Amino acid sequence: MKKALSCASISHLEQLPNVGKAAVADLHLLGITEPGQLKGRDPYQMYDELCSLTNTRHDPCVYDVFISIVKFMDGDPPLAWWHYTAERKAHLASPSSL
Template sequence: MDSEKNFILKEFRTLPGVGKAVAEDLWNLGIRSKQELSFKDPEILYEELCKLQGTRVDRCMLYVFRCAVYVSATELPDPEKMKWWSWKD
């Protein structure tokens, strides 16, 4: 694996709810840093992932995206908002 990609995937995995598979999803969506992620719309990321995978992805992924974007964009995130399930509809 490319060392730059490996570094970025590790960076993504520091976000709550983001493991290897979700980190790869973020990479496949063209995101290359937590800073870049901080400017993304979680709803659009979710829709793009559904298109990319050719199926309706479990809605929990949207909640993970909401959490990851919030944490990426917030200097001192609220601990309760660092749980993906806090971002349910």
């Protein structure tokens, strides 16, 4: 029987759900080197900071990955990044996010 993934069992960024080499590199650019540093972060702010640091507009799916890993480290169950696409679209469409 496979053990359920929990934030308490994560000690390396590579162990986070939805995170591969590219996401680890992005997180390192943001100064995030340990999973615990994601707790309480604003994934939208993280995305904006990444775009600013790299002078590149990244794929919107990066938002979804950031949302998924922040929520996971804040205690939500591990979900695929695309689970957060509708949430991201709604957030970015709201006047308060501008």
